[in-house]
Amino acid sequence: MEKLRVGVIGCGSIAQHRHLPEYKANKQVELVAVCDINEERSIEVAKKFDAVAYTSYEELLKNGGVDAVSVCTPNYLHAPISITALNAGVHVLCEKPMATSKQEAEAMISAAKESGKKLMIAHNQRFVPSHQKACQLIASGEIGKIYSFRTAFGHGGPEGWSVEGKEGWFFQKEKAFVGAMGDLGVHKTDLLRYVLGEEIVEVGSFVETSAKDFANVDDNAVCVLKTESGIIGTLAASWAYVSKEDNSTIIYGEKAILRLEDDPVNSLVVQYANGEVVNYQLGKIQSNDEGGQNNSHVIGKFVDSVLNDQEPPVPGEEGMKSLLVILAALESNETKQIVRVKA
Incomplete structure (x- = not known):
């Protein structure tokens, strides 16, 4: 079976503790790219997870060969990055809160609809x-x-x-x-x-x-x-x-x-x-x-929804x-x- 080629944009704590290890552990995923504006951090994380390092998310989307990305950036970048990725034909798992306004959230939902790509928000509770x-x-x-x-x-x-x-x-x-x-x-x-x-x-x-x-x-x-x-x-x-x-x-x-x-x-x-x-x-x-549970289930559910072409369990509308x-x-x-x- 074809593996889902994934990139992670933003290499802070939530990426390092949740997204990256859970993608790495998922047999259906090939983790190919990571991106962070802090070049040193991007390179360090890329080495650890055997991926290519980027400092520009636009470049990652253009040249990274990804089918899907996790957006793990500061909140104010969630909407612009998610929309750019969806418009580029890439599925998106976005951290919460999905956006900083109703207008941004609606724009994300529209981009998902127009591109026919999945948008899921990482509400793990x-x-x-x-x-x-x-x-x-x-x-x-x-x-x-x-x-x-x-x-x-x-x-x-x-x-x-x-x-x-x-x-x-x-x-x-x-x-x-x-x-x-x-x-x-x-x-x-x-x-x-x-x-x-x-x-x-x-x-x-x-x-x-x-x-x-x-x-x-x-x-x-x-x-x-x-x-x-x-x-x-x-x-x-x-x-x-x-x-x-x-x-x-x-x-x-x-x-x-x-x-x-x-x-x-x-x-x-x-x-x-x-x-x-x-x-x-x-x-x-x-x-x-x-001692806390280390699998949030979010990554697995996102990957399944993309590979099986199903509605994600927490689509953009729910996040909004x-x-x-x-x-x-x-x-x-x-x-x-x-x-x-x-x-």
């Missing part, structure tokens, strides 16, 4: 076993009507694992456009939409920079979200959880409470209203901590819906109003 099981339990009616939820994604901040530490683009508004809300919050809006099977329609938020005095992006955010059927709950995204990562979600239903990634041993705990408790040990969530919740949260914080999510 959907593929966590406990999250998939919770989705099934809710969809089957096992939990009854859902009343409320709370979800959090927080750790000590990207300076601990980003290749550039405190100097990294994560903390620079002109490159990142958004801080913890884009890094972590968008993962959770995507998860809630997936697990609840509903769109989020209204947002109220407080978005602050309180923990990182060297940053000009948000590092601490708390949002109140309302879905189309009237489920209300909270989402916290933070780079201020200094000692231990929190990646938990709790869903409060009529017949049971679901605790996802809240217990160190049982990745899903179902506490039924009649007192019965069911524990599921479904494997650890992927994380940068030791999750982004729009974040944009509404930022607007709510600016205006001090509850904001309707723009459909």
Whole structure:
């Protein structure tokens, strides 16, 4: 079988920890090219993964002989690079948040449609076993009507694992456009939409920079979200959880409470209203901590969707819906109003 020839654009931490090793381990992939504006880093990573090094993504797309690319750059470059690649007839897996505005996201989706190429956004929370099981339990009616939820994604901040530490683009508004809300919050809006099977329609938020005095992006955010059927709950995204990562979600239903990634041993705990408790040990969530699951499943799903010519599990439209919740949260914080999510 023909192997998928892949390039990775941007050789920072997410590329080095997730995309590159997962492509390398995939028997259906030939990893042929890497690109980074930092020439030294590009050469070093290319050597390690036996690929050709580029410093210009345009050159990689023109001469690299790639069928598909991962876009692992600072957020402000996601849309321009993805659009250029799609227009060049190359499939794209883009890191989250997919873009910095609704207009950019729409332009990416249009480019995918016009080129007939796949566009997938790397929202990995959907593929966590406990999250998939919770989705099934809710969809089957096992939990009854859902009343409320709370979800959090927080750790000590990207300076601990980003290749550039405190100097990294994560903390620079002109490159990142958004801080913890884009890094972590968008993962959770995507998860809630997936697990609840509903769109989020209204947002109220407080978005602050309180923990990182060297940053000009948000590092601490708390949002109140309302879905189309009237489920209300909270989402916290933070780079201020200094000692231990929190990646938990709790869903409060009529017949049971679901605790996802809240217990160190049982990745899903179902506490039924009649007192019965069911524990599921479904494997650890992927994380940068030791012992976390190292396969995000994102790469495998992307490769399969290209090779089998199927719709990716997180197409551009889904990435945009999750982004729009974040944009509404930022607007709510600016205006001090509850904001309707723009459909």
